[in-house]
Amino acid sequence: MAIVASLTSCRKESEVSGIVNPNNRICKTFSQQFDAVWNGMSQGYMFWGRDTVDWDQRYEQFKPVFEAFDARPASNPVTPSEYNAAYQGLFQGLLDHHLYGKFTVPKGQYEAIVSPGMNDYYHPDSYADMERREELRVLQQRLDFVQGSYYAYDPEDYGSFTIPGMYCALLKLRQGQYIGYFRFTSFYLSNVHTYYSILPQNDAVQEPLRKFYGPRYWDGVNSEGGYASDESVVGLIIDLRGNGGGSTADLIPFIGSLSQSSTLVGYTRVKDGFGRLDYSPWSKYIVGCPNLHLRKAKPIVVLSDINSVSCAELATMLIKNLPNGTFIGERTYGAVGALWPDSEHQHDYFYSGCFGDYDYYQYGRDIYRYKDFYPYYVYTSTYHMVDCDYNDIEGVGVKPDIEVLFNWNTLRNNQKDLQLNAAVDHIRKATREQ
């Protein structure tokens, strides 16, 4: 009995009892802030199954750095660059391309901001450049073959839902046949439409949507009144280049309505425990087809580039998976793990995704000017997503069916958008074969 009693005590004590919820922690020192951030990532980061970063090694490496910060005398304070370098080093190389963290010190004197995925953004010159997006948009309006174009710029700011550069056009393909072109610069249109129930409707925003989808654009492709369903429009181009993402609520009415049935986009999973490899099983991610949808399948080309992020990548995957869909352009950014940044309870619901101090996230460090603690906020994915063949997209991007690299000189000097031309050629060829 004595042997049995002694052996039953061989079970290890749980180490998690001391672990606390990383949401809304009050940290009084540099190292307390570090511990809260490190633990929050250890418990709730979605990509430990794929990430090559050794998070335990990072603890060994950076814990002494933050402890040394605490030990510094007032005559030798921690500098902003030292603080920033410590957090940059801690997060360096993490896979999540949504990942964004910000950390500050008492009174908000200075802060560190990390976004490790952006390191991938410094891509080869041949890829489109985010800085050139605005110029690209202006140039595209001068393209010779654009007929009957409608351009909308929303001068009002509906919260964060600005949609500058949304653009609708008819491109002449051959006598009596056209291509419907629509450029989404973000996916907040459903949210904007909801705002119209309390705010005045905005024709500048709604006009291109009505032209392309019809009068009830928020419900999908109307059977009459929009380019998409018009008999003379034999193909569609959805331009998502430079689209930084938005709400997945847009996918069904604005992308799913271009299909004839629901479409499997890929599979997702969430965390379901403390362990870094505690995951739920994979679940199908299907984008539905609304009642108002395109009745007759037409060739659809989606144009995306490395500046197409998040929801724009989901839309790209959706169109790419359609039997009549083709993706032309460059690989996308590779940030497809969806999240809810505005939900304070996200970590409480899922024990993964964004965590930290939500006031600091929303209102910035200024509100901490008179406080004596060290707030932090980490914006990271709630879902891990793979494509229909279980290939990872995060950090890799969606690969085009036909790769056409962005050529800035050709666009600027010759007014030729090679990616758009390739899309038109593809539809011309596809409709000729019909």
Next chain:
Amino acid sequence: MKKHIILLVALLTTATTLNAQGVETVDSLSRQSAEKHLFWSIGVTGGFDRNYHIVDMSYMNEYRYSKYAPGMSYGLQLSFSPLRWLSLRVEGVMLEKNYYRDHVIGGTATSLPDTTINQYVNVPAVLMLNVGNKVRLHAFGGGYWGKWLTSARRGVTYAMNGLTTYEENLDFESAESQVRDNRSDIGLVWGGGISTVIKRHLEIGVEAKWFYGLNDVQKPYMSQLNPRYNTTVVFQGGLSYWF
């Protein structure tokens, strides 16, 4: 682990010694008895079990593990009985170490139940003390080695579209499972039972035994890992043939 191996060797050494002593005394016992003492038996068992999955979820108090989950078990056992009151028994048992879990979201009515069915083979080696003649009482203790054979779960989880049901068989060959899952199973076993001889050479009985896992079902792949242990209570009936 070393401690467990030492214990197992000690138990087996003790058993062997008792066995050698038993051979000398068995003849005298047999002479006193009307029936010849039989040394060996082989038997089959079947029944059900209750598994207690021990997890500390700390502040994740919306994950609720049920106290226990039922399962099935069956096995094959071989006994050597050098003395009427002492046996050494080795058994191969297939048993389920299942658990139920629920994830109730944020104090709402949203519930994500999850059932995990884990099949194990355990091989306990025990020393058994026997009391009685026609009806015998047994008490035993020892250690077991085992292997986690399969794992399947079904339940409800969050998908991008909202809640969705799933069924999944865990692939132990997957890269994540190779890093995470500890498929070997070592622990202590003890219990007791009652049996009776229904016919010459044939004995039936029932017993209850506790499988107390000593190793975490996860490999130590990260710091601050919360260990998970199984304690399984098995209730079995059995039929043995003595020869």
